Structures are given as structure tokens and as C-alpha cells.
Amino acid sequence: MTMALMIEAESKNEHPTPIVSSPDNPATVESTAVADVPQSPQPTEIDAGTVGQVRTADPFIVSENIDVYYGDNHAIKNVTLEISSSEVIALIGPSGCGKSTYLRCLNRMNDSIESARVTGTITLGGQDIYSKALDPVALRARVGMVFQKPNPFPKSIYDNVAYGPRIHGLAADRAELDNIVHTSLERAGLLKEVIDRLDEPGTGLSGGQQQRLCIARTIAVNPEVILMDEPCSALDPIATARIEDLMDELSNDYAIVIVTHSMQQAARVSKRVAYFHLGTLIEVDETDKIFTNPQHKLTEDYITGRIG
Numbered sequence: 001m002t003m004a005l006m007i008e009a010e011s012k013n014e015h016p017t018p019i020v021s022s023p024d025n026p027a028t029v030e031s032t033a034v035a036d037v038p039q040s041p042q043p044t045e046i047d048a049g050t051v052g053q054v055r056t057a058d059p060f061i062v063s064e065n066i067d068v069y070y071g072d073n074h075a076i077k078n079v080t081l082e083i084s085s086s087e088v089i090a091l092i093g094p095s096g097c098g099k100s101t102y103l104r105c106l107n108r109m110n111d112s113i114e115s116a117r118v119t120g121t122i123t124l125g126g127q128d129i130y131s132k133a134l135d136p137v138a139l140r141a142r143v144g145m146v147f148q149k150p151n152p153f154p155k156s157i158y159d160n161v162a163y164g165p166r167i168h169g170l171a172a173d174r175a176e177l178d179n180i181v182h183t184s185l186e187r188a189g190l191l192k193e194v195i196d197r198l199d200e201p202g203t204g205l206s207g208g209q210q211q212r213l214c215i216a217r218t219i220a221v222n223p224e225v226i227l228m229d230e231p232c233s234a235l236d237p238i239a240t241a242r243i244e245d246l247m248d249e250l251s252n253d254y255a256i257v258i259v260t261h262s263m264q265q266a267a268r269v270s271k272r273v274a275y276f277h278l279g280t281l282i283e284v285d286e287t288d289k290i291f292t293n294p295q296h297k298l299t300e301d302y303i304t305g306r307i308g
């Protein structure tokens with residue numbers, strides 16, 4: 001399939017909904033050998049197991065057999081996925097397929113949802129993030145999150161960025177804090193626009209500037225991973241392009257996991273793409289491969305707009 005076809009399909013795919021009903025039995029998760037790539041997608045069933053490349057050569061975040069339940073709702077089914085320390089991986093799939101739920105597993109944000117229950121293991125650099133010994137607040141400094149709607153604190157621009165370094169005691173004095181704030185704003189591509197108004201409220205910035213402020217706030221605590229849940233869906237194309245450029249730069253230093261409904265965006269920013277369907281990780285592979293030669297019928301149906 002050509003990129004043009006994919007993009008045309010995307011325009012029909014704004015709010016895709018699943019067409020296949022979910023069986024109860026969870027998927028088995030195993031990589032399929034890449035050597036014998038089929039001419040056209042072979043597996044058609046949701047429980048055929050994850051196809052493609054769930055393993056990486058240098059795994060940093062390792063999810064093994066993750067299930068998430070909200071009460072009786074089995075929202076994530078036996079997901080196994082490895083992510084390396086400096087890659088951008090995009091999570092795509094129809095609305096309600098579990099992308100945000102899986103993303104929130106990676107920094108234990110589901111802990112705050114009373115009905116949510118997570119099973120399986122997730123390690124970050126070899127450390128079990130669900131260990132009782134691990135402080136979730138410290139974890140969230142290592143695994144930062146940027147949300148769909150920019151959510152600056154009702155504080156000054158300076159204090160938004162200084163907030164994390166202050167609570168984690170990262171600066172010995174004001175000069176050091178100033179330096180962290182300036183460097184973070186610079187890296188987020190916002191410093192020039194706000195240098196003369198650091199004392200003004202963060203909420204007074206434009207949407208795109210607010211999102212860059214939230215990114216500056218996230219990177220101010222030196223995270224190892226940045227999770228982004230549809231970070232550009234409220235932004236215009238210019239602000240979106242700025243965030244995408246930023247992701248490209250940041251990916252040298254951080255693992256970035258981005259949820260996006262835009263397949264064009266996934267194609268532009270990511271190295272790998274993971275396709276979720278009704279809570280199951282159907283396929284994960286190099287971005288080009290997913291968009292030009294998907295192995296699973298459900299992936300092909302989604303990227304060509306047949307699901308949606």
C-alpha cells in the first residue's frame with residue numbers, strides 16, 4: 001500500500017470503531033519470524049498472537065503478559081512488549097482499544113483509578129516498577145507524561161518548570177534552579193517566546209506553547225521515558241510540527257511512547273508502531289513495515305480505513 005493510500009484512509013479514520021467482536025481467551029504473545037514475510041497479511045483472528053517484533057536488541061522498558069481490568073472489563077489482554085531507551089514508538093488503534101490504559105501502566109498512573117487492576121510485570125532498566133519498594137512519585141519523575149490537553153499548573157511559567165526540580169530536590173540553590181528552568185524551556189523550544197514573561201501565568205500561553213511548557217516541565221526532572229497521550233490532538237499544524245520536531249530531538253536522550261490517532265504523525269515521528277485492537281497487541285514492527293506491508297489482516301484493515 002502506498003503512503004498516499006494510507007493518508008487517504010486516515011481521513012476516513014478520525015474516530016475508528018472496531019468491527020470484530022472480542023473473544024474472551026487472551027492472545028498468546030510470540031514474535032513471528034520476519035524472514036518469511038507473507039505477500040499479503042496472513043493472520044486474521046484477534047487471538048492469533050502478536051505478530052512482528054515485540055522484542056528489541058536493547059530493551060529498556062519490558063512489559064511481560066500485562067492484563068488490565070476495570071472491574072469486569074478486560075481492557076488489556078496479555079500484552080508483551082519491549083521498548084528500547086532511545087526510540088520513539090507509536091501506539092495506534094481504534095478508540096477504546098486500550099492505548100491510554102497501556103500507556104498509563106508504564107508509570108503506574110492506573111494506580112489512581114480505583115477499579116483498575118494490573119497483572120503481569122513491567123521493568124524499567126531491569127527494575128520492577130510494580131514492586132512495593134518503589135515509590136510511584138519517584139517513578140513518575142523517571143517516566144514523565146504529557147497529556148492530550150495541555151495542563152499547566154495555575155502558577156507562573158517559571159514555577160511550572162521549577163515545580164518538579166523543587167519537590168525532588170534537584171537544585172542546590174536559586175542559580176541552579178534558574179539554570180534547570182532555562183535549559184528545560186530551551187530544549188522544549190519555548191525559551192525565546194517566554195524569556196521576558198517567566199513570572200506570568202502558564203495558563204496565559206497559547207495551546208501549543210502550553211504543550212511545550214508541559215514538555216519543559218516533564219524534562220526538567222531528567223526523566224528516562226516520556227509518555228505522550230495524543231499530545232497534538234488539540235494543536236494546529238504549526239504547533240504540531242514544532243512538537244514533532246521536539247520529539248525528534250528528545251528521542252536522542254529519552255524513550256518516547258506516543259499514542260496518536262494520526263497515522264501520518266506515527267509515520268513521521270516513530271521508529272516502531274504498535275497496533276492495538278480490543279485490548280490485544282495485534283502487531284508491532286518497524287514503522288515503514290507496518291504502513292507498507294502489515295502482516296496481520298486487522299492491522300491492514302485499520303491502516304486502510306476498513307476499520308472505522
Ligand SMILES: Nc1ncnc2c1ncn2[C@@H]1O[C@H](COP(=O)(O)OP(=O)(O)OP(=O)(O)O)[C@@H](O)[C@H]1O
Nearest residue numbers: 070073075094095096097098099100101102113115
Ligand atoms: N478510568 C476508567 N475506568 C473504567 N474503564 C475505563 C477507564 N479508562 C478506560 N476504560 C475502559 O478501558 C477500555 C480501554 O480504554 P482506553 O481509554 O485505554 O482506550 P484508548 O485506546 O485510549 O481510546 P481512545 O482512542 O478513545 O482514547 C475501554 O473499554 C474503556 O471504556
Ligand SMILES: [Mg+2]
Nearest residue numbers: 099100101259
Ligand atoms: Mg486514549
